Amino acid sequence: MKKLKNYNLIAKTSAGLEEVLADEIKEIGGKNIELGNRAVFYEGNLEIIYKSNYFLRTALRVLKEIEFFHFKNVEQFYLKCKNINWQQYFTVDQSFVIHSTVVNSRDFSNSMFTSLRTKDAIADYFREKFGKRPDVDTENPEIVINVHVHKDACTISLDSSGESLHKRGYRIKQGEAPLNEVLAAGMILLTGWKGETDFIDPMCGSGTLPLEAAMIAHGIPAGKFRKHYTFENWDDFDEPLFDEVKKSAEKKFFEHEIYACDINGSNLLNAQTNARRALVYNKIIFKKSDFRDLEIPVENAIILINPPYGERLKFEDLDGLYSMIGERLKHHFAGNSAWILSSSVESMKYIGLKTSVKKELFNGSLKCKFNNYKLFSGKLRS
Numbered sequence: 001m002k003k004l005k006n007y008n009l010i011a012k013t014s015a016g017l018e019e020v021l022a023d024e025i026k027e028i029g030g031k032n033i034e035l036g037n038r039a040v041f042y043e044g045n046l047e048i049i050y051k052s053n054y055f056l057r058t059a060l061r062v063l064k065e066i067e068f069f070h071f072k073n074v075e076q077f078y079l080k081c082k083n084i085n086w087q088q089y090f091t092v093d094q095s096f097v098i099h100s101t102v103v104n105s106r107d108f109s110n111s112m113f114t115s116l117r118t119k120d121a122i123a124d125y126f127r128e129k130f131g132k133r134p135d136v137d138t139e140n141p142e143i144v145i146n147v148h149v150h151k152d153a154c155t156i157s158l159d160s161s162g163e164s165l166h167k168r169g170y171r172i173k174q175g176e177a178p179l180n181e182v183l184a185a186g187m188i189l190l191t192g193w194k195g196e197t198d199f200i201d202p203m204c205g206s207g208t209l210p211l212e213a214a215m216i217a218h219g220i221p222a223g224k225f226r227k228h229y230t231f232e233n234w235d236d237f238d239e240p241l242f243d244e245v246k247k248s249a250e251k252k253f254f255e256h257e258i259y260a261c262d263i264n265g266s267n268l269l270n271a272q273t274n275a276r277r278a279l280v281y282n283k284i285i286f287k288k289s290d291f292r293d294l295e296i297p298v299e300n301a302i303i304l305i306n307p308p309y310g311e312r313l314k315f316e317d318l319d320g321l322y323s324m325i326g327e328r329l330k331h332h333f334a335g336n337s338a339w340i341l342s343s344s345v346e347s348m349k350y351i352g353l354k355t356s357v358k359k360e361l362f363n364g365s366l367k368c369k370f371n372n373y374k375l376f377s378g379k380l381r382s
């Protein structure tokens with residue numbers, strides 16, 4: 001078997017999901033794993049890059065580092081970028097785009113300027129060598145270059161994913177305020193659930209949580225329905241190796257139930273449509289119900305709730321809704337463990353249950369609490 005070269009890799013994620021992502025990376029064989037801020041750093045070869053894109057549920061994108069340097073000023077930055085052996089990574093006939101981030105830089109006040117200087121350096125490199133330059137394509141680029149400037153240090157990477165990995169390829173129906181798939185999978189993994197018990201989402205909307213739960217429970221890879229990754233455009237793309245990676249997915253036996261419920265029939269229909277697309281329709285029990293009336297005889301189940309926050313979905317009596325959630329959990333779901341994600345800190349107080357674990361997550365730009373309530377029955381407590 002040929003030995004594959006090792007690279008420095010960076011998997012990007014949402015704030016609060018770094019540790020679950022690091023666990024996932026360990027599971028697929030990543031080495032020298034280190035936690036970053038909304039990122040995990042690790043090492044791996046091409047196989048690990050393919051596995052990262054195909055299996056990681058909590059990564060938004062996976063970057064392969066190609067250059068790291070310090071610079072004194074913008075001119076030196078440009079020269080160091082132009083010095084990179086770009087033809088090793090793409091040809092003059094492939095389109096590209098640059099995504100930049102800038103943190104605490106004296107020389108670059110914004111990421112647009114960083115992208116512009118990098119693009120100039122790449123264009124000049126190719127023009128000097130080949131008499132022409134590759135095109136920039138912001139819509140459908142074949143090569144995505146990531147530039148990260150922190151103070152006077154620059155890391156240049158190739159983005160192996162392209163479109164964000166939360167775009168799993170199963171979502172047809174959006175719903176009103178759907179969770180990002182990476183956040184949904186992260187929430188589930190943060191609870192520790194991997195299919196050992198029943199799972200209930202009483203306010204499922206377009207079904208992101210129960211769908212991701214079904215994929216976790218049955219061992220369906222995160223990338224199963226995705227059509228494309230930018231690493232497929234790389235010169236070193238090894239199709240048989242990627243086929244091997246896809247074949248290595250292991251189905252899991254799941255002996256419990258996943259319930260997806262919502263008060264709104266058309267939201268539930270959206271969830272069902274998405275579930276059909278993700279081939280998990282018959283692995284989920286759908287129920288149209290107000291949580292106020294929901295009865296599911298379960299024990300030791302995980303109940304995950306993403307109620308309206310009153311932000312994107314306006315709600316008349318938000319405090320009343322949260323108070324109902326607390327009441328219902330306490331009196332009808334004792335013996336289970338509930339987790340609630342919400343940015344509405346004031347309304348969360350109306351849940352009125354003792355919080356066992358408090359975490360912080362971001363739903364888009366909304367800072368949210370992700371709280372766990374252990375629902376002991378009176379008997380258990382005594």
Ligand SMILES: C[S@@+](CC[C@H](N)C(=O)[O-])C[C@H]1O[C@@H](n2cnc3c(N)ncnc32)[C@H](O)[C@@H]1O
Pocket residue numbers: 174175176177178179180202203204205206207208209261262263264267289290291292306307308309313
């Ligand atoms: C923020 S959305 C959930 C979005 C969902 N996580 C997704 O990814 O699409 C909140 C959902 O709660 C539902 N809902 C509101 N009040 C409810 C109630 N009393 N019982 C059940 N569902 C309710 C709404 O219909 C809406 O679909």
